[in-house]
Amino acid sequence: MSTTTMTFTRTPAEEATARAMSRRRRVMDQIIRLFCIGATLVGLFFLASILFTLLVKGLPRLDLITFTREFQPTTYGDDTAPLGGLLHAILGTLVQSGMGVLIGVPIGILVGTYLSEYAKGTALGNAVRFVSDVLLSAPSVLVGLFVYQLVVLPTGGFSAIAGSIALAILVIPVVVRTTEDMLQLLPNTLREAVIGLGAPKWKMITLVAYRAALSGIVTGVLLAFARIAGETAPLLLTSFGNNVVSWNLGNAMGSLPIAIYQQANSGFPDLIAVAWTGALIVTLGVLAINITARLFLARRK
């Protein structure tokens, strides 16, 4: 590391300069090292702070009432009034996210299959891949605007169907990505072996390739569900929100993110407390699904 082994002789002045430079380099390295450790700690601190805040403010109302009752107006100034819950929102999120996954996943898998098995290197394939990647990061509120024009206006009102379609559009690019990635990991010899046995290509894909890539596809579905379960903006423009339990897909339907949004901005402490509990439920759910998806993939590897 240092300049002790020399093939030529240096004057003492040169020696001092060399030592100073080497010291400066090491100090610089240490500064950057500390900065990077600091940056990582800051990143982890934010996650910890969010989780800590959610737990502190969300736990007080994490009770049976929250899971079994619908929205109630504030009890502010009237202690005898019934406390409200989030049943309508939890059910609404499960229904709409579930339908979003149900609609979006088959399409996403087909697109991923197309990219990996049919359109490798073609111009159309590259265009589809590119557009799918752009949609993956495109502002979700604009998807809400799109579905508003496409579904809400023609059908005459906000509906759970419209919400599910908006969520399905957000699901597709996530599933496309994971499906294509997983199918590409399969060795070509596997495909050749199945085709060589006389099976048609579509059977090779559906019966063998999908099965071999199953863990990756499941991971994609889980991640997609986690992503849409917390989406607020597109639902605001499509299913709008509802304060009671609704099973009618043609009507407005509540959802956890929207219940959180409305109650957090209500200004009443008791409603804000319910919003925090909702936030805690959504976050723990989403993080749990994410960790499960990772474990699922890791076990496979």
Next chain:
Amino acid sequence: MSATTSDTVSRRSAGATGDLVFAWLCKGAGLLVLLLLGGIIITLFLGGLPAFREFGLGFLFSTEWNPVEGRERYGAAVAVSGTIFSSLLAIAFAVPLAFGIAFYLTELAPQWLRRPVGIAIELLAAVPSIIFGMWGLFVLVPFVQQKIQFTIGMELATIPLIGVIFDSNNYAGTSIFAAALVIAIMIIPFIAATMRDVFEQVPAVYKESAYGLGATRWEVVRNVVLPYTRVSVVGGIMLGLGRALGETMAVTFVIGNANRMAGSIFDATTTIASVVAMEFPESLAGSLKQSSLFALGFILFVISFIVLAVSRWLLHSRMKG
């Protein structure tokens, strides 16, 4: 004998039909994705057409947002500049931190720590936008107000010339600065993950030769890793920018939602996504206001499409495969 042959033939033709159907299903789904993008662009444009017609190019430059009946005037200037400035400020906050995290995870951290820390950072990206919004409003905004604006900000505001950037008579704490901070926290995981992935693609031989010459870790990163991954690093930053531009709920909570040009980073203003989320649900179908919101959406889509396309292109040129 002949029966088996025809049997084989019919089975093969059944396979061929199945192949055709399945291939077209896949292709159709692919075309649907293209159609989605086209559909989004067209519906946003058509929705915004009445506003574009009414206000012309002036829509882009007008700072007015007046929903009073009979005197309705709408302009995009405040929301567009709010979107761009909050995103750029967020990038300025996020990039050094994301780089630090990526450098730490690829070169500095002990092997056993890399996976858990990497996963924790990725989990930060999974937290829904609205949670960042609530946390931002109830935790970050008071902190920004008390510990940054009222102390450091007020000091900085006394500096001549650049002081105006920090001087604000908005004391609520909800500001473009708070919004940029929240956006920065949200996009750090995306930028850091991209940087980490491209840093890991640098051939080990390159780094080892530099280490062999006596280079420090920082020198290796600065002179070997960064030049090698430059294009992809910019691509990752653009990806973060694309996400920042469209961030909706988190921003809505903390930016103050005022239709005013922000002269200072502590002023309240608004962004396109935030205006749409706030005002669209209460706008009347077919009204000029709703059309103006569609027009804003169209502008946002065009901006983020360009940024995301450039990002994709930069990331693809190096990270092929």
